Amino acid sequence: MSVKWAMGDRTENALLALPGLLFLALAFFLPIGQILMLSVSGPHGPTLDHFARFLGDPFYLGVLWRTVRLSLIITVICALIGFPFAYIMARVGPRLRLWMVIVVILPLMTSVVIRTFGWMVLLSRSGMVPQILRDLGLAERNFSLMQTETAIVIGMVQVLLPFMTLSILGVISRLDTRLEEAVRTMGCSFLGAIRTVVLPLAMPGVVAGSLLVFTLSASSFVTxxxxxxxxxxxxxxxxxxxxxxxxxxxxAAAQSVILFVGVLLVLVPYAKMTARSHG
Known part of the structure; x- marks a missing residue:
């Protein structure tokens, strides 16, 4: 009797999930399938010439390497900034935490294009940032950060930092503060407690934030x-x-497939290693 009930529950669950699966197939798998078919289409049938053209051209290989390298740099910087900020947000009082969350979320309410134009003004040759560096004697007269990889990293970190911070905050806010107190009473320093207790327990949030930041930065176009x-x-x-x-x-479809595969080659081993180490 219990077996029949279990089969009935599975059938009911499958029927309930069917509309969502169909929508997922139409919205996600169908476009990917079309891109895959387009990437191997040629005038005389299926071909891999588009992939060979990309992989055989040093220019496009350099573009791919720059995309992955900048995405990794942006992810590391967001993690280095987002973790301490999320820890402070989780340990302050409720009222101050509310204002800090508002500060983090507020940029998301502004268009990425508008924020990027703001950085264009700040980083241009006559902008505030180069002017300050020139006044301090750290830059030459015609110094400008525009059209550099540094400008891309600065703009993308500002755009994607909330995703990293909120992902880590959701994990740290659920940690029991008595664990840190126990480690401190045993003679561990504050930084030692962060390194041995908080960081390992907060690693799922760091992993989730890193996956978000890396994928969004690798596929970003506007900034x-x-x-x-x-x-x-x-x-x-x-x-x-x-x-x-x-x-x-x-x-273009072949480049999209290469970008998709390249992101997977970075994310899948990273997710497996962190899952094996931190659950």
């Missing part, structure tokens, strides 16, 4: 394109150029 310009090109901008300027849709 890298505006701050980096045409000279510092990332893969999303290269895909956009192939679609809008050269009208080479199969090659």
């Amino acid at each position: 890298p394109n505006l701050l980096g310009g045409t000279r510092i090109q990332v893969l999303a901008a290269s895909i956009y150029k192939s679609v809008t300027q050269t009208l080479d849709w199969p090659f």
Whole structure:
């Protein structure tokens, strides 16, 4: 009798999940399938020429490497800033925590384009940041941060930092503070308690935030394109150029597949290692 009930529950659960699975297939798997088919389409049938063209051109390989490298740098910086900020938010009083959360969330209510234009003003040759560096004698007269990888990193960290901070905050806020107190009473320093207790327990939040930041930065187009310009090109901008300027849709699809696979090659081993170590 219990077996029949279990089978009935499974059937009911499957029927309830069916609309969501169908929607997921239409909204996610169907476009990916179309991109895969387009990436191997040629004038005389299926071909891998588009992938060979990308992998055989040092320019496109450099664009791919720049995209992955900048995404890793942005992820590390967001983690280094987001973890202490999330820890402070989790340990302050409720009223101050509310205001700090508002400060973190408030930039998300402004368009990424507007925030990027703000950075363009600040980082341009006549902007505030280069002017301060020139006044301090740290930069030359014509110094500008625009159209550099540094500008892309600064803009992307500001855009993606809330995702990292909130992901870590959700984990640290659930940790029992008595664990830290117990370690401190046994002679451990504050930084030692953070390193041995808080950081290992907060690692799921760090992993979740890192996955979000890396994937969003690797596929970002607006901020890298505006701050980096045409000279510092990332893969999303290269895909956009192939679609809008050269009208080479199969090659753009091949670049999209390579970007997707490249992100998976970085994320899957990272997720498996952290899952094995921290559950």
